[in-house]
Amino acid sequence: MKQVVVTTFGGVENLQVQTVTDPHPDPNEVIINLTSIGMNQADLTARRGEYRLSSGEPPFTPGIEGGGVIAKVGGAVTNRTVGQRVILKLGAPAGIGTYRSQFVAPAADTVLVPDGINDVLIGALWLPFLTAWGALVWRQNVQPGQIVLLPAASSSVAIAASQIVKQRGGITIGTTTSPSKVEALQNLSAAQYDHIIVTSDTAQPWWKTIKQIAQAEGKRRGVDVIFDPVAAGDFLHHEIRLLAKGGTLWIYGLLGTPGTVDVSPLIRKDAAIRGWLLNSIAGTAAEAKAYAHILENVAAGTYQMPIAGTFSLDQVNAAQTAMEKGTHIGKFILRP
Numbered sequence: 001m002k003q004v005v006v007t008t009f010g011g012v013e014n015l016q017v018q019t020v021t022d023p024h025p026d027p028n029e030v031i032i033n034l035t036s037i038g039m040n041q042a043d044l045t046a047r048r049g050e051y052r053l054s055s056g057e058p059p060f061t062p063g064i065e066g067g068g069v070i071a072k073v074g075g076a077v078t079n080r081t082v083g084q085r086v087i088l089k090l091g092a093p094a095g096i097g098t099y100r101s102q103f104v105a106p107a108a109d110t111v112l113v114p115d116g117i118n119d120v121l122i123g124a125l126w127l128p129f130l131t132a133w134g135a136l137v138w139r140q141n142v143q144p145g146q147i148v149l150l151p152a153a154s155s156s157v158a159i160a161a162s163q164i165v166k167q168r169g170g171i172t173i174g175t176t177t178s179p180s181k182v183e184a185l186q187n188l189s190a191a192q193y194d195h196i197i198v199t200s201d202t203a204q205p206w207w208k209t210i211k212q213i214a215q216a217e218g219k220r221r222g223v224d225v226i227f228d229p230v231a232a233g234d235f236l237h238h239e240i241r242l243l244a245k246g247g248t249l250w251i252y253g254l255l256g257t258p259g260t261v262d263v264s265p266l267i268r269k270d271a272a273i274r275g276w277l278l279n280s281i282a283g284t285a286a287e288a289k290a291y292a293h294i295l296e297n298v299a300a301g302t303y304q305m306p307i308a309g310t311f312s313l314d315q316v317n318a319a320q321t322a323m324e325k326g327t328h329i330g331k332f333i334l335r336p
């Protein structure tokens, strides 16, 4: 089988595709031929050595999600059979990495995939949809009529979040740094933004436009929830000022450039800034509920995820280079 290994921290040239012996399952394990490996920003930051918490030291195999078809089952496995389509549970790839053609996992760490979900997508659903569902539904319990601000509107997580918030009757405002993506996002059924704002717009600062939208929606005091992967410097400074009284800003990524932020409005607004890491749902009762909710909605077509591009494992350098450019909308997927 093939696996990708980060040989040293650094650029894409440090991604090496190796051929190793095919694995054999222990009694409680299954071997999965991965058909879909969702790529994530975390894979890139791990390769650069900026996310050692996730990667450890090289050599390591990147990748935190994946799905495929069971190729072998261990002797003690009774609830899985060869040919079934499965997705790895959240915790399964930790310390192993999914950039590989075959994955060995305990049968208990797999989730069966219903009909109606494309093979290409099955390994690229958890990170966008679970990240958004976990924070916005499980933790925040977004309510009908609430205004939710979703920065990085073209990102897979924000696109998933837009669908989840609309399903709950909320009002979605996406912000993007990329004027060139606006028309595509407006035409994309998966991107359910009521408003899309370009943060580099020179006609009027982005936060003024959002304030006007909130006022027009009847929320004179601002935005109820911000679900933010930028979360730094000037952007964060203005987000805090957009929050409604009692509002919450969830930080789930650190894409922005650090800078000085005056947090004083949080006091009179009785507002909160909270962090969110998807792993905190693993092992809870909500985990299984979230898997079922996502699979049901994707199978029914009510949740969709645009595919930015697909690459073979041998093309992993080109795949990460493309992702690093930041011109994409949705998910890049490796297809061994």
Ligand SMILES: NC(=O)c1ccc[n+]([C@@H]2O[C@H](COP(=O)([O-])OP(=O)(O)OC[C@H]3O[C@@H](n4cnc5c(N)ncnc54)[C@H](OP(=O)(O)O)[C@@H]3O)[C@@H](O)[C@H]2O)c1
Pocket: 039, 040, 041, 042, 127, 128, 131, 152, 153, 154, 155, 156, 157, 158, 175, 176, 177, 178, 181, 229, 230, 251, 252, 253, 254, 255, 256, 257, 276, 277, 278, 279, 323, 326, 327, 328, 330, 331
């Ligand atoms: N906490 C968690 O559990 C968790 C889980 C999954 C992902 N994440 C984080 O979520 C973020 C998005 O992940 P993803 O996989 O959805 O990424 P993605 O699909 O590759 O989207 C990246 C997008 O972020 C925007 N962006 C990039 N750099 C930016 C900057 N400096 N300032 C503002 N916007 C910037 C761009 O969108 P526009 O062109 O539209 O501006 C870019 O296309 C990453 O930071 C990732 O690490 C966190």
